[in-house]
Amino acid sequence: MSPPNAPARPEPATPPAPAAGPLSAPRTVGVFAAATVVLLAVAAAHLAQGTSSVGALDLLRLIVGTDDEAARVLVASRVPRLLAGLAIGVALGFAGAALQSIARNPLASPDTLAVNAGAHLSIVAAAAFGLSLPALPAGGLAFCSGLAAAGLVMALSAGGQSGATRLILAGSATALALSSVTTLLLLLFEQATIGLFAWGNGSLVQSDLQALAQLAPAIGVALGTLMLLGHRLDILALGDDTATVLGLDVRRTRLIVTVLAVLLSAAAVTLTGPVGFVGLCAPVIVRLLASVVPGVHRHRTLLPLSGIAGAVIVLGSDVLLRAVMGGQAGVDVPTGVVTTLLGAAILIWLARRHRDAGPTRRPPGGHAAVRTSTFHRVVVVCCALVIVAAVVLGMLAGDTWVLLGDIVNWLQGRTGPAYTFVLDQRWPRAAAAVLAGAALAVAGTTVQAVCRNPLAEPGILGITAGAGLGAVSLLTFVPLAGVWAVSGVAGVGAMLAFVLVYGVARRGGLSSDRLVLNGFGAWQGGMAVITFLIVAFDPWNTGKALTWLSGSTYGRTAMQMLPVAFALLVLTPAVVAARRELDLLALDDDTPRVLGVRLERTRLVALGAAALLTSTAVSAVGVIGFVGLVAPHAARALVGGRHSRVLPVAALLGAALVSIADTVGRTVIAPAQVPAGLVTAMIGTPYFVWLLWRSRAVVTNSR
Known part of the structure; x- marks a missing residue:
């Protein structure tokens, strides 16, 4: 790298x-x-x-x-x-x-x-x-x-x-x-x-x-x-x-x-x-x-x-x-x-007052290998098969294990009340994990390209905390709020956090490092306000709040998946359509301008799409970290740095990661459950540490 x-x-x-x-x-x-x-x-x-x-x-x-x-x-x-x-x-x-x-x-x-x-x-x-x-x-x-x-x-x-x-x-x-x-x-x-x-x-x-x-x-x-x-x-x-x-x-x-x-x-x-x-x-x-x-x-x-x-x-x-x-x-x-x-x-x-410096500011795909189109298609097929396997495993596993035959009977409406109840509760969780993982991965890929920072992700830019603050505020003061209301308020919170971070970072020219530092400040501030809301207005419900803040698909319904699905259907094609611009943005500031790309508008639209994708994912499954970091990195390692290839593979990998994390979390200590966000953090952190350690030699040599 x-x-x-x-x-x-x-x-x-x-x-x-x-x-x-x-x-x-x-x-x-x-x-x-x-x-x-x-x-x-x-x-x-x-x-x-x-x-x-x-x-x-x-x-x-x-x-x-x-x-x-x-x-x-x-x-x-x-x-x-x-x-x-x-x-x-x-x-x-x-x-x-x-x-x-x-x-x-x-x-x-x-x-x-x-x-x-x-x-x-x-x-x-x-x-x-x-x-x-x-x-x-x-x-x-x-x-x-x-x-x-x-x-x-x-x-x-x-x-x-x-x-x-x-x-x-x-x-x-x-x-x-x-x-x-x-x-x-x-x-x-x-x-x-x-x-x-x-x-x-x-x-x-x-x-x-x-x-x-x-x-x-x-x-x-x-x-x-x-x-x-x-x-x-x-x-x-x-x-x-x-x-x-x-x-x-x-x-x-x-x-x-x-x-x-x-x-x-x-x-x-x-x-x-x-x-x-x-x-x-x-x-x-x-x-x-x-x-x-x-x-x-x-x-x-x-x-x-x-x-x-x-x-x-x-x-x-x-x-x-x-x-x-x-x-x-x-x-x-x-x-x-x-x-x-x-x-x-x-x-x-x-x-x-900070000026960009250091090895974290470099094209995120600079280390990626060049792959053939045939290899790319093979990777996409394999990732799709992994998702299918992950979803099937998610339907089978849990505090009650079922068989493939039970799923077939359930699809045909021929299962008994016990298995019907289990599978009716389980399929929205599996679907929510796949959709949220894909949304976070697409958002992370976009953020890394715009920031030219391979270690950035929506959480570190404060978008996740903004969405979480909006959703927690509504759930605290309006406990019976509907799914679309929670998604809407989470979206507003994410966009406000994005406007704050982006607006401060672009003064005097947008700086990649300033964007990350501002986002970290907004993230910490947002989490502090969330803590205040919980302990001040709902102190006896910290378990529920902790579960939500840790990212969980527990109790998800089909209605709660609709905002994420809608955001993916609308925003993912828009991001894919801007794949050429993302390739250029990942290089430097001068090349896109020379080739006629309207730099500020493209950045704003791309980061706005990432913020909306993140907000809908957070409103559906809570705060899940590291998916937007790990999935793009793994995708670039597999198919190279071109965003026409990275985006679909990252979306598939993100969906698989959250799906597997959710299944592991509700199976390993059943009937108790580990929120999916905690599992992804435990998976993503070693990978993130490995990335930092790999680039440590570059830092040492540059000093």
């Missing part, structure tokens, strides 16, 4: 510390003082909020007298919540700044490196299997999982220095795989893991100070050690070669800093669950002060300021949440939802 020419070297993502100018002591002291004042003000407002009637005046009276009720509320609830917010804010701020420095990438953070996802999985797994661990052993388990996840992502993204887009893609794939396993555990062990869905998005609810007391020494040691390593990080920012010449052991420094950052992130996850994007936002906000405070990039200034900024973000988000929705919202709605929305906005803002 190596391109013909080595990609351009990516630009440095984080400026070297010494180049930021001399340190100004008065301004540095001033900014620390201002940050501390802001933190104290936010902390005071945080203490004054809660579910009880104890307010700011009651707390002030504690200074001059005694108020037993106010003292009890303060000690039992508000102080533990405040201290937990301070601890995780500081920990994540330090961790994010350290990870961005060693990766020299402003998008490195505990979230984008999948540290939080790995730590979260270990905590949920312990609860699912009945292990009740104290905070310190649980933190150790989370640390090991988070470190393994971070190591994988850093390896796949060439240490994080190969460009922001590659880091995001590697981190999101790893996080999605880990989150899929986490979701599966939440579904299979619903009673043992009750309450962990909301906690999994970062909740500051604390019953006492016991967990914080156990984790505080580890957090303190990690913070102190990072401060001692500040000068080494300054030298490392000059570049590996320069740092080596100056006597710094680069590899050891990176390893130590990574371990410390993961330790801080794991402690935060153990204490409150994964609070999203604090480690991304805090260092970015501090670095924006460089024009006002020269030398702010020096790590002995950057690290503590990032810690303070992280604490302000966490506590400020909690204050904002309870101010808008009331004190009970602080218990019901995870604080991480608010921080994730903030992080998504900052990520989109950062993407506007």
Whole structure:
């Protein structure tokens, strides 16, 4: 999959510390003082909020007298919540700044490196299997999982220095795989893991100070050690070669800093669950002060300021949440939802300043072999036979196995009530899987061609989250909404997400990498809003919501398939008719213009078709990931890069993949079921990791 020419070297993502100018002591002291004042003000407002009637005046009276009720509320609830917010804010701020420095990438953070996802999985797994661990052993388990996840992502993204887009893609794939396993555990062990869905998005609810007391020494040691390593990080920012010449052991420094950052992130996850994007936002906000405070990039200034900024973000988000929705919202709605929305906005803002670079921007079919037309026809026939076999297997398998003769009798109306009921319920599921898989595959092929990014898919562009947000919103507020209404609202959500992502990415000229980064931000923001809707308005139905968000054909009806079938019948021929334009778009921007292709209009129409195909698939079967990535890649490997051949083969492969995943999911642990989206994620993630690993040599050679 190596391109013909080595990609351009990516630009440095984080400026070297010494180049930021001399340190100004008065301004540095001033900014620390201002940050501390802001933190104290936010902390005071945080203490004054809660579910009880104890307010700011009651707390002030504690200074001059005694108020037993106010003292009890303060000690039992508000102080533990405040201290937990301070601890995780500081920990994540330090961790994010350290990870961005060693990766020299402003998008490195505990979230984008999948540290939080790995730590979260270990905590949920312990609860699912009945292990009740104290905070310190649980933190150790989370640390090991988070470190393994971070190591994988850093390896796949060439240490994080190969460009922001590659880091995001590697981190999101790893996080999605880990989150899929986490979701599966939440579904299979619903009673043992009750309450962990909301906690999994970062909740500051604390019953006492016991967990914080156990984790505080580890957090303190990690913070102190990072401060001692500040000068080494300054030298490392000059570049590996320069740092080596100056006597710094680069590899050891990176390893130590990574371990410390993961330790801080794991402690935060153990204490409150994964609070999203604090480690991304805090260092970015501090670095924006460089024009006002020269030398702010020096790590002995950057690290503590990032810690303070992280604490302000966490506590400020909690204050904002309870101010808008009331004190009970602080218990019901995870604080991480608010921080994730903030992080998504900052990520989109950062993407506007990003320039395309790195090996992910290349023609998706550049590595595909040239095949003959006869070979293409053979592949199409074989794929069609695979689909027929997959559909037949889907009709046969499940919690009740039937025979081929039973299906023949059912088609003739001669089966008994039991088999009739089973097959009447089973055929819409099989048909929905085939149609949704084909729609997602066609959408993925189109997205990869337009973006010239072989690692893009509708989910990473935010289209899936937009469709999911629209459908979940309607199902939450109008539970009896019809099939066409759900499909229509999902389509509107997908199109709005597409307009946001595309509109921001095209400012100053459409950029492939900016499109992916904006889409990732929209995806994270959309999933945060979906979580908010579930926990705020339908908290007792998280199992149903998780099943839908994981992609399932359970309970599908013939009516629910009609929107997908209609979209395929109308939009697939339109995409096939534009196959020549897609071939040209996959090359570069100049060739289509020279040959008379109206570039912007073609991109807009193609991506709009992909968004509509994705939205109908999501409204029918929920969120199923990786189909739009795996099917086009496999199709190009089989029949070459021409879209006249890739599109039909990708559609057939996508249909087969989702059909097989659905059959496996409802058979392996019958009568319980694994949603099809979790199965495709477990299949697609290793393939995606393999793609990243294959292209890793290109990244290394280009540095």
